[in-house]
Amino acid sequence: MRKIGITGGIGAGKTIVCRVFQLLGVPVYDSDARAKWVMQHDAVLKDNLTAAFGPAAYTPSGELNRPHIASIVFNNPEQLARLNSLVHPRVAIDFESWALAQAPAPYVLKEAALMFESQAWKQMDEIITVFAPLDVRMKRLLARDPHRTEADIRAIIEKQLREEEKMARADYIIYNDDQQLLLPQITALHKHFLAPQ
Missing domain, CATH: 1.10.720 (Transcription Termination Factor Rho, Rna-binding Domain; Chain A, Domain 1)
Structure with a gap:
């Protein structure tokens, strides 16, 4: 079974991407x-x-x-x-036992904001980074989390690995920048992961 990590900064859209994979029948482990x-x-x-x-x-x-x-x-x-x-x-350890229980799924996803910071990437075969520019993420987060100020959001972002670093370390990048459609990117990756290795 392939283990695919999925990460991205706060507001990048990891959760919506994971929901689409779930609709395609892929088991998703939500690290948080x-x-x-x-x-x-x-x-x-x-x-x-x-x-x-x-x-x-x-x-x-x-x-x-x-x-x-x-x-x-x-x-x-x-x-x-x-x-x-x-x-x-x-x-x-919990992820490993969860993944074993997902057989015979051809692959599983592990969603983790701190994929690299927590060293969780070491358990993965490949990594997807969901990317959105900072201004797009900020707009989304201010609308989604009215209890947070722009300063609160920037403080969270500063504690996370820089987006450029996440993208450089990823095997695949999904662009959730409000310019490119998400579904074709996700379905293309799904087909790729289902193909014989």
Whole structure:
């Protein structure tokens, strides 16, 4: 089974691209959603997070205490790196067991905003980067997330790998720039991935 990573900056359109692949019958692993699940259900990770961030990392009822962890890692790069160093390896293990359960699918997609930063690319056979210019992404995000300011969005973008770097490291690029149609690009890649290797 081929494992294809799909990444791109915030607002580039990874989610809509993944939805189209899902409509074509392709299993898609959403790293953000699964990371939240893993933090809640993986016993090893729960122990590690409690050891790293104290007993308040989880509520008395066993729920992840997001505000507590956020208060520690927000604006603290060392603590954020510590959190990521605990979470990303457990998500990688979760992805591997999920992928095994998808047989006999010819290929699966793993959607991850931090594909390169988290080292998740090492599990992939190939990488797709979804690209949109900054001005297009900004317009989309301000419309989609009215609670965020332009400064908030720029702060998120600055923490992500530069688009040029993502594109340089990708095997395929899908342009979601409001100039080119998405569907023909996605269906062409789908046919390519289904072709015998």
